[in-house]
Amino acid sequence: KAVWECNNALEELAKRNKVTLGWVLGHEGIQGNEEADNLAKIGTGSLLVGPDPGCGVAFSYSKTLVKDWDRRTRSDNWTSSSGLRQSKMFISPYAKGWSALLDLSKEDIRLVIGMLTGHGPLRKHLMKMGLSQTDECRLCGEAEESAEHIWLNCPALCKTRCKFLGAYFLSSRDIRDQEPSNLIGFCKSLRF
Incomplete structure (x- = not known):
């Protein structure tokens, strides 16, 4: 906070005056230097007051550190979670744009x-x-109707996949990288 206030004060002075900052060695006999030295010595002996850190850190840098930590933590938790085979195949632990789902x-x-x-x-x-007598795909009849089959390779859905997801056949990575709006469009078109 003190550095910020000092910077603002210097900018105000610079609007009306020519300000030159320079390094002055201690005890050079320059007016005010001795008093500044004494005040600095007093300041170093006092405790910090307030929530400000002793050494300022840019807010953007702090934000980046927190985001990086969050990304690593989510990824580590996701990777170390047992099971979830199907979910891990199609969902990224830190995907962008997924807040769009909240509007649905x-x-x-x-x-x-x-x-x-x-x-x-x-x-x-x-x-x-126990809610179906068969697991056979109702669209193609060639495989079990699983998420993997529907998203990636059901031949009856080639055109639908291409329309909403950009290709006839996809990989799980392709699904993870999709915009949520594309996934929503694909799912709704199935009318299951």
Whole structure:
């Protein structure tokens, strides 16, 4: 705070005056230098007052450190969590733009998250829950209807994947890198 106030004071002075800063060795006999030396010695012996740090750190640097720590922590927690195979395949621990999901209805959020985690209206999941007699894909009939099959390689969804996600066949990384709006469009188009 003191450095900031000093900087502001110098900028105000510079608007009306020519200000030159220079280094002065101690005890050179320059007027005011002895008093400044004495005040500096007194200042070094006193405790800091207030929430300000003893050495100022730029806010932007602090913000960067916190963001980096947050990113590392999330990534480490995500990686070290056991299970979650399906979720880890399609969801990044620190994806940008996912706050857009918060603007959706509860039903749309449930649909997208369910499709990404494999715990949505997919026959593989429904069969495990005792709510379906088969896990066969209702669109192609060639494989079990899992999130992996629907997102990546169901042949009946080639055009839909291309329209919403940019390619006929995708990798899990392609899904992780998608904008949430594309994922939402794809899920809603399925009408499951």
